[in-house]
Amino acid sequence: MKQSDDLKVFISTGDRDSACCECGEALGRGAWITLLEGKGALCLACADLDHLIFLPSGNTALTRRARKHSILSAVVLKWSRARKRYERQGLLVEEEAIKRAEAECLDDGEVRARRREREAERRAELDREYVERFALRVREFFPACPSGREKAIAEHACRKYSGRIGRSAAGKSLDEEAIRLAVTAHVRHAETRYDELLAKGYDRGEARERVEEEVLRVLAKWEGDHHSGA
Numbered sequence: 495m496k497q498s499d500d501l502k503v504f505i506s507t508g509d510r511d512s513a514c515c516e517c518g519e520a521l522g523r524g525a526w527i528t529l530l531e532g533k534g535a536l537c538l539a540c541a542d543l544d545h546l547i548f549l550p551s552g553n554t555a556l557t558r559r560a561r562k563h564s565i566l567s568a569v570v571l572k573w574s575r576a577r578k579r580y581e582r583q584g585l586l587v588e589e590e591a592i593k594r595a596e597a598e599c600l601d602d603g604e605v606r607a608r609r610r611e612r613e614a615e616r617r618a619e620l621d622r623e624y625v626e627r628f629a630l631r632v633r634e635f636f637p638a639c640p641s642g643r644e645k646a647i648a649e650h651a652c653r654k655y656s657g658r659i660g661r662s663a664a665g666k667s668l669d670e671e672a673i674r675l676a677v678t679a680h681v682r683h684a685e686t687r688y689d690e691l692l693a694k695g696y697d698r699g700e701a702r703e704r705v706e707e708e709v710l711r712v713l714a715k716w717e718g719d720h721h722s723g724a
């Protein structure tokens with residue numbers, strides 16, 4: 495049996511130097527991490543949760559709806575020194591789920607204001623020129639990819655590397671391998687049951703194995719004739 499407890503993400507209090515046990519990225523105070531039993535901390539990118547968006551606690555109706563619409567979600571917790579316990583800061587949910595929840599709460603003026611704020615923040619994070627070039631490369635290698643997806647993939651890749659000093663040069667590479675990795679990650683989340691499996695408590699290795707065939711099938715379809723060697 496898989497445990498179906500909520501996935502938990504912790505905001506590190508940074509009492510000791512730690513690093514992601516997979517990619518080695520430094521995880522200081524304020525870093526968002528998941529904990530692997532018996533191993534240590536994982537950054538959100540390695541945990542495959544970095545496509546989720548933070549919805550702070552506060553609006554119960556919005557939170558409840560966003561959670562309902564999100565296949566994969568995680569509770570964000572932070573240690574309170576004063577109260578000596580973990581306190582809930584909010585939820586990580588899919589962007590689509592937040593949008594749907596907001597649309598259902600539009601009679602709430604505060605929700606409308608927050609939505610404008612969130613959208614402005616999301617736009618400000620993006621390096622437009624990079625997104626544009628990345629999207630063109632996606633279209634080049636995967637000419638049969640559904641319309642508009644190249645932009646979603648490019649925006650995610652851009653966000654993923656924007657906050658990562660020292661890795662940004664490699665991350666911003668537009669070579670075929672980098673593009674393929676980004677598209678593969680997108681397909682896994684968007685075209686297979688991968689997120690559903692993670693939400694059910696499968697570990698990533700197991701979940702990836704289960705969807706691998708499906709991922710390869712979608713990639714081949716999106717490639718169209720590009721690699722047919724004609």
Ligand SMILES: [Zn+2]
Binds near residue numbers: 517518519538
């Ligand atoms: Zn990592």
